[in-house]
Amino acid sequence: xxxxxxxxxxxxxxxxxxxxxxxxxxxxxxxxxxxxxxxxxxxxxxxxxxxxxxxxxxxxxxxxxxxxxxxxxxxxxxxxxxxxxxxxxxxxxxxxxxxxxxxxxxxxxxxxxxxxxxxxxxxxxxxxxxxx
Numbered sequence: 079x080x081x082x083x084x085x086x087x088x089x090x091x092x093x094x095x096x097x098x099x100x101x102x103x104x105x106x107x108x109x110x111x112x113x114x115x116x117x118x119x120x121x122x123x124x125x126x127x128x129x130x131x132x133x134x135x136x137x138x139x140x141x142x143x144x145x146x147x148x149x150x151x152x153x154x155x156x157x158x159x160x161x162x163x164x165x166x167x168x169x170x171x172x173x174x175x176x177x178x179x180x181x182x183x184x185x186x187x188x189x190x191x192x193x194x195x196x197x198x199x200x201x202x203x204x205x206x207x208x209x210x
Contacts, residue, residue, distance in 0.1 A: 092154040092162075094126030100144035115139040128158050147174055 101111055112119040117136055124130035125140075132140070132155070141148040 091126065091128040091158045093128065093151065093158050096146075096151065096154045097122070097126055097140070097144065100146060104145065106143075111140075111143060114143040131155070131159075 097111075101107075106114075108119055108122065112122055115122070115136075116139060121130060121132075121136075122140070125132050125136070137148050137151050137155070141151050144151075
């Protein structure tokens with residue numbers, strides 16, 4: 079008996095889990111992600127499996143379709159490359175955080191972003207106080 083080729087790649091990377099998580103949240107299929115990002119389905123699956131390193135253009139296209147900041151995807155790719163157990167929280171410019179807030183409808187995501195902004199303001203305030 080022969081086995082059919084799997085449509086879904088084996089997901090054992092941070093990058094793959096991030097892509098699949100966002101695809102599920104946005105109700106995207108592999109075919110739709112491929113079409114919208116203008117990347118081949120096979121290429122996307124190789125990225126998910128950690129067998130292909132995407133170009134910056136590919137990262138940008140995937141991030142745009144998945145409605146995430148490219149730094150999230152870059153952090154996952156770097157964690158995979160460094161074989162880390164977790165993905166560190168990426169640095170995202172303040173202006174980009176504001177744009178992310180504008181896109182979100184999920185209240186828990188808004189609260190998480192609000193916490194990040196509050197923490198960053200506290201860090202900046204603390205840094206300014208030590209300079210004074």
